[in-house]
Amino acid sequence: MSARIAAAAVLLTAFVLIAAGCVVGPSRTALERDNPVRPLTAPPLGMEEFFAEAPQQPDPARARLGRWLFYDARLSADGTVSCATCHRPDHAFSEPLAVSVGVGGRTGRRKAMSIVNLAARTTLVDTPELERSHAFFWDGRVVGLDAQVLRPLADPTEMAMQLPAAVARLDGIRGYRQYFRDAFGTATISPDRVGAAIADYVRTLRSGGSAYDRWAAGDASAMSVAAQRGSDIFFFRGNCASCHAGFNFSDGRYSNLGIGWDAAAGTFRDDGRLAVTGNPADRGRFKTPALRDVTRHAPYMHDGSLATLRDVVAFYGRGGTPNPWRTQRLRPLGLTAQDIDDLIAFLEALDSDRVADVAPRVFPQ
Ligand code: HEC
Ligand code: HEC
Incomplete structure (x- = not known):
């Protein structure tokens, strides 16, 4: 008899605890530890x-x-x-x-x-x-x-x-x-x-501490020789840094590279900045994206139309996509196969040393 009562008490307690858990959710301690x-x-x-x-x-x-x-x-x-x-x-x-x-x-x-x-x-x-x-x-x-x-x-x-x-x-x-x-x-x-x-x-989401940052801070061995050659293309010969400028590799400006240009229709699939300003010169212009952690951004561009960094580099090598509003700052770069590999190696060196955060596991209920 008493064993039955004890069993019932255990069941009841379990039920109350489960019911309370449904209403109250995880304890503050559990939430705040996570x-x-x-x-x-x-x-x-x-x-x-x-x-x-x-x-x-x-x-x-x-x-x-x-x-x-x-x-x-x-x-x-x-x-x-x-x-x-x-x-x-x-x-x-x-x-x-x-x-x-x-x-x-x-x-x-x-x-x-x-x-x-x-x-x-x-x-x-x-x-x-x-x-x-x-x-x-x-x-x-x-x-x-x-x-x-x-x-x-x-x-x-x-x-x-x-x-x-x-x-x-x-x-x-x-x-x-x-x-x-x-x-x-x-x-x-x-x-x-x-x-x-x-x-x-x-x-609070921050990215830095990449191989490039360690190299720029004076550690000559932090970046591969290929990436170092690539940095020369990025900052000088390829003129990438004229738009991908500053610590975060974006000047915050808008440019038309020809992404999303539909040559047959003679229009852009997305007019970009034009819709905000109404200024015809802004047709097809999009904001320069920051390039930190860029290997993790694929596919690339505002419409995700370039699948890999190799596709992006090939695109710039051609001078972008011709259209009546394309920026004057792009021109064919005459990149060799090695230049292409080097530029990709440099872009890869911009990845931060850690993921900025992960998802919490428990939520307030
Ligand atoms: C005239 C300014 C300009 C120059 C020069 C330039 N970029 Fe860009 N870059 C942009 C803009 C604007 C975009 C986004 C375009 C879009 O989505 O329509 C972009 C996009 C990118 C992306 C895709 C990033 C992402 O997260 O999707 C990469 C990678 C990139 N550029 C690398 C380079 C490299 C390498 C060079 C030099 C060869 C270069 N850029 C030269 C303005 C520029
Ligand atoms: C269904 C997908 C989706 C969800 C959900 C979403 N975003 Fe976005 N987010 C986008 C897209 C797409 C863009 C670019 C849109 C554009 O440029 O028109 C964007 C752009 C942004 C930007 C602009 C970044 C910059 O550099 O200009 C911020 C910030 C942002 N989202 C934060 C958030 C936050 C915070 C939430 C949740 C409240 C959120 N997003 C939910 C898809 C999403």
Whole structure:
């Protein structure tokens, strides 16, 4: 008899624990062990000056909250898509697809670019205008990271979740309240706070410490001889650095290389910057992408139309794709087979020594 009661008690306890687990979710200890508040560390080698220029340092409590939100698919309409679906940690926060697939399998029209090193943007010394250096997307249509990170939520081809619905969804997840309080002082959840938290997480994603950085810092053996020859093509003979300039290898400007030109129709499949400015000279122009971790960005360009770095180098070797608006700065480069290998070796030397982050394993419930 007593054995039966004991067995029943064990069962009941187990049931209560399971039921409680469903409602309360992982304990704070478990959550915070998996996703602790991480103090801001020193920037990676080679990126010290770049990050010193950052207009805003990430707040560690907000970045921790933002880390959960970034990977949380409950922020999408059908609960299947998070930011990390398209910005994957192991692909330098880009993805191995030419165009993104969002909620319900709907496809966008552009490639998800890498989003590391966004805390500071390359500003050319002669043009301090915030507008240019802090504009986001391939066509620069959004200014300011906090505003930018909210766009994909509402985009019907991405997460398809209007902001009020997203806020209501988060409001229903009790476990998040404590972390909004830690980050902002009160447990109120608002679009601005969601944007600020995700943006601060994105600000912590940094890339540097590559073979190139060690070489540039004076370690002559850090980069292969082929990559060293490739650096000469990149910075001088091939003129790549006239656009891929600065510590992050982007000048933040827009250029027409001819990517997406449909010669038969005489049009671009995507007009790029033109749609933002209305200036005919901007037809087919796209923002210079940063080249850190570039081996992990494939396929390349705003439409993912070039599969490999070899394809990219061959494209530049030809001087891009002729069209009436192509930049004057491209010309056929007459690269030999060895030049091509060398330039690829240099691009490979831009990979950082570590992946910027990985997904958390447990989430507030
Ligand atoms: C369905 C895929 C998809 C999802 C989900 C998605 N993105 Fe993106 N992201 C893209 C694409 C595609 C672009 C480029 C769009 C363009 O240029 O028009 C982009 C661009 C960006 C950029 C601009 C980077 C730059 O250098 O200009 C940031 C920042 C960004 N996404 C952050 C986020 C955040 C934060 C989330 C989650 C709230 C998110 N994305 C969700 C596909 C996605
Ligand atoms: C006139 C400015 C300019 C010059 C010069 C230039 N680039 Fe680019 N680069 C761009 C732009 C703009 C894009 C994106 C184009 C698009 O998607 O339409 C790009 C894209 C790339 C990409 C793809 C990156 C990604 O994440 O998809 C690589 C790699 C690259 N360039 C390497 C080079 C190399 C190597 C050279 C020299 C041979 C070079 N670039 C010269 C402006 C330039």
